[in-house]
Amino acid sequence: MPSTSTAGSVSVGGKRVECDEDQSILEAFLRAGVWMPNSCNQGTCGTCKLAVLSGEVDHRDSPLETLSEDERAAGLALACQARPCGDAEVALRGDKANRATHPLKDLSATVVGIEDIARDTRRILLGLDEPLAFSAGQYVELVVPGSGERRQYSMANTASEDKVLELHVRRVPDGVASDKWLFGSVAVGDRVEAVGPLGDFHVVDESDDGGEPMALIGGGTGLAPLLAIVRTALARHPDRQILLYHGVRGQADLYDVDQLDALAAKHPGFTFVPVLSDEPDPERRSGFPTDAFVEDVSAAKGWSGWLCGPPAMVEAGVKAFKRRRMAPRLIHREKFTPADALTPAPPTNEEA
Structure with a gap:
């Protein structure tokens, strides 16, 4: 503070x-x-x-x-x-110019929900004392009780869902925030201090949204901000063409599949593609989500691209999008790196 x-x-x-x-x-x-x-x-x-x-x-x-x-x-x-x-x-630097933003605020919240949704993955719901203005795709920084440490988690919320924040947390062994707190001592009713909103990985203003086709690739809990972005994009343009790829190790790591299948049934232009890298399943695509995109799309000129997950996946995604002629200015990226796996450097949008 x-x-x-x-x-x-x-x-x-x-x-x-x-x-x-x-x-x-x-x-x-x-x-x-x-x-x-x-x-x-x-x-x-x-x-x-x-x-x-x-x-x-x-x-x-x-x-x-x-x-x-x-x-x-x-x-x-x-x-x-x-x-x-x-x-x-x-x-x-460069040709960047000031633009509108949501003011950064100190936040006080109460844990109102804890749910195990996949292997080593939890959904944490935080009820805010006051609504938070933000753009879909941004994140908040939580203060880990008793440690002085801070950790960052993307919100799976749309901007209208401003009173209860939904966070997806992946467990990192011995992680100060994930293993010891959010998979350990945390309980419904606990008070949480945070700061937000943060980050430039978010949807454009509605006035600037022309309804172009979108390709989104998320690795693990990198799905969280992509859910918010997809739902916002479809609310603005219900017939929009959107491809969402979720890359995980195996079937046990997938989550919110029913929600995404329902969204696809409501919006024929939206396609959800789970991709399993390490534990093949006959009912799912195998390999890497970036390769799946290249296989599915022959040309992406005029599309926007959204990448969120481990650094290697994000870099592979950038190459895949460019390979299909997506304009670099339309490629948006957010890298997740477990905080406790880095010494001494901290992460880009932490998961730990």
Whole structure:
């Protein structure tokens, strides 16, 4: 939670906000409702990299793998890690421009539901004290009780489902958040503190949605934000062509199949394709979901693509989409990496 002591003010594109002591530049802008590109918010992806035009910043825990010494010397910084040392002015790189965003908020919630939905996978429902404005596909960051650790989980909700958040959690052995908390001590009625919404992996504004065909590929609990995106897209354009691939190891890892089959029955343009990589089943596709997409689609020019899951799957998906002539600007991606599997770097949208 931010402190009340001001470290300085920071401006970008003519918009200036106050930055509290020990508050990152990114958090200060997002809390003020000023958009900045952001994805992992942990310093590992580089999405929020910006140029410091004036003033100085403390880079804090910015990894050298993401922000090299040469980049620091050239005046670059990671907005999610850097703290201003007094007043400063920054600029986004490239042709990125400020756009509307939902303000970042501190959230208080109560655990209202816990359900085992697949092998080592749980659905956690959090009832919010106050509704949360967000876009389908975004995530929240939970505070792990008693540890000081924070973990990120995508919401499976549409924007209208703003009072009870649905999170899908994969169990990671010895994980501080998953194994010890969300598969361990958590109970219905527990209070949970969180921050959100976060991330640029989300549907476009309805005014910008032309109803183009969509291909979505999710690995494991990477299905969560894709469910929200698919349901939002179909609500806007019921006849839209949408292909959703869910890649898992075996039949025991699939979940929400009945819900997705029902959605396909209601919307003939929507197709759900489960793909099993390690434990073949005669009733399911075998292999990898990215290969299944290439087999099914001969050309994807004009389509939008959505990828969410392990880094290797996401990178394979980008190649598959480009192979079918999908425009790079229409390819959206979110990488999931278990937090406790990384040392010392934290993840991009954590699952642990």
